[in-house]
Amino acid sequence: MAAHGAHPPGFAHQFETVEQQREAGTLGMWTFLVTEILFFGGMFTSYIIYRSLHLHSFIQGSHELIVRYGATNTAVLIFSSLTMALAIRTAQTGKSKGQIIFWLLLTMILGATFIAIKLRFEWYRDYVEGLIPGVSWLDGGTHTPGVKMFMCFYFFMTGLHALHMVVGLGILTVLVIMTARNRFSAEYYAPLEISGLYWHFVDIVWIFLFPLLYLIGGRYPGS
Amino acid sequence: MSEHSEQSGHVGHVVPIGVYVTVFLLLMFGTALTTWVAYIDLGRWNTVAALTIAVCKMLLVVLFFMHVKYATGLTRIVILAGFFWLGIMITLSCSDELTRHWEIVPQGWQMILPFVSRVF
Numbered sequence: 001m002a003a004h005g006a007h008p009p010g011f012a013h014q015f016e017t018v019e020q021q022r023e024a025g026t027l028g029m030w031t032f033l034v035t036e037i038l039f040f041g042g043m044f045t046s047y048i049i050y051r052s053l054h055l056h057s058f059i060q061g062s063h064e065l066i067v068r069y070g071a072t073n074t075a076v077l078i079f080s081s082l083t084m085a086l087a088i089r090t091a092q093t094g095k096s097k098g099q100i101i102f103w104l105l106l107t108m109i110l111g112a113t114f115i116a117i118k119l120r121f122e123w124y125r126d127y128v129e130g131l132i133p134g135v136s137w138l139d140g141g142t143h144t145p146g147v148k149m150f151m152c153f154y155f156f157m158t159g160l161h162a163l164h165m166v167v168g169l170g171i172l173t174v175l176v177i178m179t180a181r182n183r184f185s186a187e188y189y190a191p192l193e194i195s196g197l198y199w200h201f202v203d204i205v206w207i208f209l210f211p212l213l214y215l216i217g218g219r220y221p222g223s
Numbered sequence: 224m225s226e227h228s229e230q231s232g233h234v235g236h237v238v239p240i241g242v243y244v245t246v247f248l249l250l251m252f253g254t255a256l257t258t259w260v261a262y263i264d265l266g267r268w269n270t271v272a273a274l275t276i277a278v279c280k281m282l283l284v285v286l287f288f289m290h291v292k293y294a295t296g297l298t299r300i301v302i303l304a305g306f307f308w309l310g311i312m313i314t315l316s317c318s319d320e321l322t323r324h325w326e327i328v329p330q331g332w333q334m335i336l337p338f339v340s341r342v343f
Contacts, residue, residue: 034305
């Protein structure tokens with residue numbers, strides 16, 4: 001470490017070294033993400049319990065969802081995680097800000113695509129077909145009462161996940177502006193790294209939501 | 224190509240692009256696999272397969288995209304503690320819910336149901 005002369009960009013004075021600052025940032029973000037794990041975990045726990053109590057209804061409800069869109073959205077989100085990781089790598093290796101912004105914008109486009117598919121092909125269709133409890137429920141007597149509970153879980157879980165996506169898009173917008181203002185370099189890119197953790201976490205939540213809501217119990221004929 | 228340089232320059236570990244692309248392809252493969260398996264009748268193993276693939280995908284994202292493979296021990300312990308708490312929440316909630324024998328005790332107006340069904 002150069003004593004007091006060269007001060008690395010973005011280095012806050014309360015830290016001993018750049019590495020210590022970096023670890024503190026990562027650790028702080030993970031502490032927040034642990035609260036998020038338990039936040040979504042509460043919903044997953046209730047889902048597991050009510051699914052076991054109303055197994056038949058939950059499988060019937062699950063079959064109302066279209067696997068095609070769920071799988072497409074999973075792929076879209078995984079792709080957006082790759083572009084986010086590449087955005088951070090581009091900053092780490094000291095590439096031009098144009099390249100960082102390119103990957104960030106691509107991540108945003110993919111995130112927006114996820115929400116668009118969810119809105120247009122899933123939630124809107126659910127509205128038209130009357131699968132939204134309390135808003136639009138057209139039950140021709142074919143559903144057991146538990147299906148309504150399944151759809152409540154479905155909308156709360158996917159809704160809160162989509163809300164996290166919207167927050168993520170807001171964060172990415174700020175990152176694009178910060179990058180355009182030359183705030184990042186190979187020495188300092190902590191906001192990119194930290195926001196990346198958030199973005200990947202939201203991806204992980206969907207990696208579990210997709211099989212739990214669309215797939216488990218099987219989608220084969222007679223399941 | 225300096226992987227992680229001690230002198231100023233890179234801060235943190237620069238993951239090779241090849242690793243990111245490999246992880247991405249594995250995640251895509253996992254998505255295709257879990258979707259494909261759901262259409263095959265495996266009985267109760269459908270659920271096991273779906274959750275196992277999801278956990279593997281999560282580990283790939285956490286270790287490589289979220290750089291936990293290159294993180295310090297302190298960060299790893301905090302993350303493990305988070306998942307441990309999640310485990311406590313799920314197991315203890317389920318141990319309450321799934322070990323009781325729920326029996327429907329007719330109350331109030333439900334008492335008349337057997338008589339009603341006998342009449343009709």
